[in-house]
Amino acid sequence: MDNKEEGLYPVIAIDGPSASGKGTLARRLAEHFGFAWLDTGLLYRAVGLAVLRAGKDPSDAAAAQAAAEALDPVAVTKGVDREALRSDEASMAASKVAAIPAVRAALLKFQRDFCLTPPEGKKGAVLDGRDIGTVVAPDATVKLFITAGAETRAARRFKELQERGQDATYAAVLADMQARDARDAERALAPTKPARDAVIVDTTSLDADQAFEACVGIASKALATGA
Ligand code: DC
Secondary structure (H helix, E strand, O other), X not given: OOHHHHXXXXXXXXXOOOOXXXXXXXXXXXHHHOOEEEEOHHHHHHHHHHHXXXXXOOOOHHHHHHHHHHOOHXXXXXXXXXHHHOOHHHHHHHXXXXXXXXXXXXXXXXXXXXXXXXXXXOOOEEEEEOOHHHHHOOOOOEEEEEEOXXXXXXXXXXXXXXXXXXXXXXXXXXXXXXXXXXXXXXXXXXXXXXXXXXXXXXXXXXXXXXXXXXXXXXXXXXXXHOO
Protein backbone atom coordinates (compact mmCIF):
# COMPACT_ATOMS: atom_id res chain seq x y z
CA MET A 1 0.00 0.00 0.00
CA ASP A 2 1.24 3.49 -0.76
CA ASN A 3 0.87 5.00 2.68
CA LYS A 4 1.41 8.52 1.50
CA GLU A 5 -1.34 8.42 -1.05
CA GLU A 6 -3.78 6.78 1.32
CA GLY A 7 -2.84 9.13 4.16
CA LEU A 8 -2.43 6.04 6.28
CA TYR A 9 0.65 5.66 8.42
CA PRO A 10 1.25 2.95 10.99
CA VAL A 11 -0.20 3.75 14.40
CA ILE A 12 0.81 2.21 17.70
CA ALA A 13 -2.04 2.55 20.21
CA ILE A 14 -1.08 2.24 23.86
CA ASP A 15 -3.70 2.19 26.58
CA GLY A 16 -3.73 1.37 30.26
CA PRO A 17 -4.40 2.71 33.74
CA SER A 18 -2.35 5.43 35.43
CA ALA A 19 1.27 4.69 36.38
CA SER A 20 1.28 1.50 34.33
CA GLY A 21 4.40 2.76 32.57
CA LYS A 22 2.60 3.36 29.28
CA GLY A 23 3.88 6.93 28.86
CA THR A 24 7.54 5.92 29.10
CA LEU A 25 6.92 2.98 26.79
CA ALA A 26 5.14 5.19 24.27
CA ARG A 27 8.00 7.69 24.24
CA ARG A 28 10.63 4.98 23.84
CA LEU A 29 8.69 3.16 21.12
CA ALA A 30 8.26 6.42 19.21
CA GLU A 31 12.03 7.05 19.42
CA HIS A 32 12.80 3.48 18.42
CA PHE A 33 10.61 3.51 15.30
CA GLY A 34 11.12 7.22 14.46
CA PHE A 35 7.40 7.94 14.91
CA ALA A 36 5.67 11.00 16.39
CA TRP A 37 4.39 10.61 19.96
CA LEU A 38 1.21 12.04 21.44
CA ASP A 39 0.51 11.74 25.18
CA THR A 40 -3.27 12.19 24.98
CA GLY A 41 -3.61 12.45 28.76
CA LEU A 42 -1.99 15.88 28.47
CA LEU A 43 -4.97 17.12 26.45
CA TYR A 44 -7.41 16.10 29.20
CA ARG A 45 -5.09 17.55 31.82
CA ALA A 46 -4.95 20.85 29.92
CA VAL A 47 -8.76 21.01 29.78
CA GLY A 48 -9.01 20.20 33.50
CA LEU A 49 -6.43 22.86 34.35
CA ALA A 50 -8.18 25.47 32.19
CA VAL A 51 -11.46 24.82 34.02
CA LEU A 52 -9.74 25.17 37.40
CA ARG A 53 -8.05 28.38 36.29
CA ALA A 54 -11.44 29.74 35.21
CA GLY A 55 -12.58 29.14 38.79
CA LYS A 56 -15.07 26.48 37.70
CA ASP A 57 -15.74 22.90 38.78
CA PRO A 58 -14.23 20.27 36.42
CA SER A 59 -17.47 18.28 36.65
CA ASP A 60 -19.39 21.27 35.23
CA ALA A 61 -20.15 20.00 31.70
CA ALA A 62 -20.68 23.42 30.11
CA ALA A 63 -17.46 24.87 31.57
CA ALA A 64 -15.46 21.77 30.57
CA GLN A 65 -16.87 21.76 27.05
CA ALA A 66 -16.02 25.45 26.60
CA ALA A 67 -12.46 24.79 27.81
CA ALA A 68 -12.07 21.79 25.49
CA GLU A 69 -13.33 23.74 22.49
CA ALA A 70 -11.00 26.66 23.27
CA LEU A 71 -7.96 24.42 23.78
CA ASP A 72 -4.90 24.85 21.56
CA PRO A 73 -3.72 21.21 21.43
CA VAL A 74 -0.59 22.06 19.47
CA ALA A 75 0.57 24.39 22.27
CA VAL A 76 0.00 21.57 24.75
CA THR A 77 2.10 19.16 22.70
CA LYS A 78 4.84 21.81 22.49
CA GLY A 79 5.17 21.88 26.28
CA VAL A 80 3.07 24.83 27.44
CA ASP A 81 2.27 24.45 31.16
CA ARG A 82 4.09 21.11 31.28
CA GLU A 83 4.88 21.34 35.02
CA ALA A 84 1.39 22.46 36.03
CA LEU A 85 -0.13 19.70 33.92
CA ARG A 86 1.78 17.08 35.90
CA SER A 87 0.26 18.17 39.22
CA ASP A 88 -2.20 16.00 41.16
CA GLU A 89 -4.73 18.81 40.90
CA ALA A 90 -4.59 18.72 37.12
CA SER A 91 -4.76 14.94 37.07
CA MET A 92 -7.86 14.78 39.27
CA ALA A 93 -9.52 17.52 37.19
CA ALA A 94 -8.54 15.65 33.99
CA SER A 95 -10.27 12.51 35.15
CA LYS A 96 -13.46 14.52 35.80
CA VAL A 97 -13.54 16.38 32.47
CA ALA A 98 -12.66 13.13 30.66
CA ALA A 99 -16.02 11.66 31.70
CA ILE A 100 -17.90 14.44 29.84
CA PRO A 101 -18.88 13.33 26.28
CA ALA A 102 -18.63 16.83 24.75
CA VAL A 103 -15.04 17.10 26.00
CA ARG A 104 -14.07 13.78 24.44
CA ALA A 105 -15.77 14.79 21.19
CA ALA A 106 -13.88 18.11 21.09
CA LEU A 107 -10.51 16.36 21.49
CA LEU A 108 -11.13 13.53 19.04
CA LYS A 109 -10.37 15.27 15.74
CA PHE A 110 -6.95 16.47 16.83
CA GLN A 111 -5.99 12.94 17.91
CA ARG A 112 -7.26 11.37 14.67
CA ASP A 113 -5.50 14.01 12.56
CA PHE A 114 -2.29 13.27 14.46
CA CYS A 115 -2.58 9.64 13.29
CA LEU A 116 -3.39 10.60 9.71
CA THR A 117 -0.72 13.29 9.40
CA PRO A 118 1.93 12.84 12.08
CA PRO A 119 3.83 16.11 12.71
CA GLU A 120 7.35 16.86 11.51
CA GLY A 121 6.99 14.57 8.51
CA LYS A 122 7.13 11.46 10.69
CA LYS A 123 5.94 8.28 9.02
CA GLY A 124 3.97 6.87 11.92
CA ALA A 125 2.45 7.77 15.27
CA VAL A 126 2.39 6.43 18.80
CA LEU A 127 -0.50 7.59 20.97
CA ASP A 128 -0.99 6.69 24.61
CA GLY A 129 -4.14 7.11 26.65
CA ARG A 130 -7.21 5.16 27.70
CA ASP A 131 -9.28 4.81 24.53
CA ILE A 132 -6.74 4.87 21.72
CA GLY A 133 -7.23 1.29 20.57
CA THR A 134 -10.99 1.35 21.14
CA VAL A 135 -12.10 4.82 19.94
CA VAL A 136 -9.37 7.12 18.60
CA ALA A 137 -7.56 4.61 16.36
CA PRO A 138 -9.63 1.42 16.14
CA ASP A 139 -7.64 0.43 13.02
CA ALA A 140 -4.24 0.93 14.66
CA THR A 141 -1.50 -1.38 13.38
CA VAL A 142 -0.43 -2.29 16.91
CA LYS A 143 -2.53 -2.16 20.07
CA LEU A 144 -0.95 -2.60 23.45
CA PHE A 145 -2.70 -2.50 26.80
CA ILE A 146 -0.16 -1.89 29.53
CA THR A 147 -1.15 -2.78 33.03
CA ALA A 148 0.26 -3.65 36.48
CA GLY A 149 -1.19 -4.36 39.90
CA ALA A 150 -2.59 -1.32 41.74
CA GLU A 151 -0.04 -1.61 44.58
CA THR A 152 2.86 -1.79 42.12
CA ARG A 153 1.60 1.24 40.22
CA ALA A 154 1.06 3.23 43.43
CA ALA A 155 4.55 2.30 44.65
CA ARG A 156 6.07 3.51 41.34
CA ARG A 157 4.16 6.76 41.51
CA PHE A 158 5.09 7.26 45.18
CA LYS A 159 8.80 6.73 44.39
CA GLU A 160 8.54 9.26 41.55
CA LEU A 161 6.99 11.87 43.89
CA GLN A 162 9.65 11.26 46.53
CA GLU A 163 12.39 11.69 43.95
CA ARG A 164 10.85 15.01 42.97
CA GLY A 165 10.89 16.02 46.64
CA GLN A 166 7.10 16.19 46.86
CA ASP A 167 5.20 15.46 50.05
CA ALA A 168 3.06 12.36 49.81
CA THR A 169 2.19 9.16 51.61
CA TYR A 170 1.93 5.80 49.89
CA ALA A 171 -1.60 5.34 51.27
CA ALA A 172 -2.77 8.67 49.83
CA VAL A 173 -1.18 7.94 46.44
CA LEU A 174 -2.87 4.53 46.31
CA ALA A 175 -6.27 5.95 47.32
CA ASP A 176 -6.06 8.78 44.75
CA MET A 177 -5.03 6.42 42.02
CA GLN A 178 -7.81 4.00 42.78
CA ALA A 179 -10.40 6.80 42.75
CA ARG A 180 -9.13 8.06 39.41
CA ASP A 181 -8.85 4.61 37.85
CA ALA A 182 -12.37 3.71 38.99
CA ARG A 183 -13.77 6.86 37.39
CA ASP A 184 -11.82 6.23 34.15
CA ALA A 185 -12.83 2.57 33.98
CA GLU A 186 -16.47 2.95 34.96
CA ARG A 187 -17.51 5.95 32.86
CA ALA A 188 -20.09 5.23 30.18
CA LEU A 189 -18.12 6.68 27.27
CA ALA A 190 -14.70 5.39 26.20
CA PRO A 191 -13.76 3.76 29.51
CA THR A 192 -10.25 2.39 30.09
CA LYS A 193 -10.33 -1.07 28.62
CA PRO A 194 -8.30 -3.16 26.22
CA ALA A 195 -9.52 -3.34 22.62
CA ARG A 196 -10.54 -6.86 21.63
CA ASP A 197 -7.43 -7.17 19.50
CA ALA A 198 -5.00 -5.57 21.99
CA VAL A 199 -2.02 -7.42 23.40
CA ILE A 200 -2.06 -7.12 27.19
CA VAL A 201 1.34 -6.50 28.74
CA ASP A 202 1.44 -6.87 32.52
CA THR A 203 4.49 -5.01 33.81
CA THR A 204 4.05 -5.94 37.50
CA SER A 205 7.19 -8.05 37.50
CA LEU A 206 9.05 -6.33 34.64
CA ASP A 207 11.46 -3.42 34.91
CA ALA A 208 11.26 -0.57 32.40
CA ASP A 209 13.79 -2.13 30.00
CA GLN A 210 12.14 -5.54 30.08
CA ALA A 211 8.74 -3.97 29.39
CA PHE A 212 10.24 -1.98 26.51
CA GLU A 213 11.87 -5.05 24.96
CA ALA A 214 8.60 -6.98 25.19
CA CYS A 215 6.69 -4.16 23.48
CA VAL A 216 9.31 -3.63 20.75
CA GLY A 217 9.05 -7.33 19.93
CA ILE A 218 5.27 -7.23 19.65
CA ALA A 219 5.25 -3.97 17.69
CA SER A 220 8.04 -4.96 15.28
CA LYS A 221 6.19 -8.10 14.31
CA ALA A 222 2.91 -6.29 13.73
CA LEU A 223 4.55 -3.43 11.81
CA ALA A 224 6.37 -5.90 9.57
CA THR A 225 3.16 -7.66 8.59
CA GLY A 226 0.96 -4.54 8.75
CA ALA A 227 -1.47 -6.66 10.77
O1 DC B 1 -2.66 9.44 31.39
P1 DC B 1 -2.95 10.63 32.29
O2 DC B 1 -2.87 10.29 33.73
O3 DC B 1 -2.15 11.84 31.95
O4 DC B 1 -4.49 11.00 31.97
C1 DC B 1 -5.14 12.04 32.65
C2 DC B 1 -6.63 11.72 32.72
O5 DC B 1 -7.20 11.85 31.42
C3 DC B 1 -6.96 10.33 33.22
O6 DC B 1 -7.76 10.39 34.39
C4 DC B 1 -7.76 9.68 32.13
C5 DC B 1 -8.01 10.74 31.11
N1 DC B 1 -7.71 10.27 29.76
C6 DC B 1 -8.75 9.75 29.01
O7 DC B 1 -9.87 9.67 29.50
N2 DC B 1 -8.53 9.36 27.74
C7 DC B 1 -7.30 9.42 27.20
N3 DC B 1 -7.11 9.02 25.94
C8 DC B 1 -6.21 9.92 27.97
C9 DC B 1 -6.46 10.33 29.26
